[in-house]
Amino acid sequence: MRDIYPLRSQDVAYRIINDKAILVALKGGKIYSINSLGARIWEKLDGTNSLDEIATSISKSFKVEKSQVLADSFEFIEELKSKGILKEATKNEGKENTSAL
Numbered sequence: 001m002r003d004i005y006p007l008r009s010q011d012v013a014y015r016i017i018n019d020k021a022i023l024v025a026l027k028g029g030k031i032y033s034i035n036s037l038g039a040r041i042w043e044k045l046d047g048t049n050s051l052d053e054i055a056t057s058i059s060k061s062f063k064v065e066k067s068q069v070l071a072d073s074f075e076f077i078e079e080l081k082s083k084g085i086l087k088e089a090t091k092n093e094g095k096e097n098t099s100a101l
Contacts, residue, residue, distance in 0.1 A: 006054075006077050007047035007089035014042065025085055032083070037062065041073055047089035051077065 008014075014023045021039035023032040034042060040061065044054045055070040062069070080086035 004051040004074075004077070005047050005049065005089045006045045006051065006080075007087050008042070008045045009085045009087065012085045016043070023085060025083070027084075030083075032085070037072075038076060041076060045077075045080075045086060 009025075011026045012023050013026060014021050016039055019036040019039060021034040021042050023034065023042070024030075025032075037058070040058060041054060044057065049057075051070065051073060055066050055073050058064070058073065059066040059069040077086060081088070
């Protein structure tokens with residue numbers, strides 16, 4: 001689970017507003033609203049941060065046990081994957097996608 005490098009779909013536009021995220025799936029037009037914790041995680045889903053690195057960062061920012069953040073982040077990521085707005089990347093794939101932006 002720790003070697004997962006989550007990557008946002010390029011078919012999703014998003015905006016952070018008042019610490020929350022609004023996601024718009026460009027294919028299908030679905031709109032998702034994500035709370036402040038989800039928004040912080042979403043911003044890190046660029047394929048270059050492992051799930052473990054994300055959990056470490058979030059646990060420090062929110063002063064929450066890393067194990068809890070790791071479990072919650074994994075569940076959140078699985079939900080995003082089921083909606084088709086996130087995929088798992090290899091570390092190198094994330095770097096390639098980030099450099100192309």
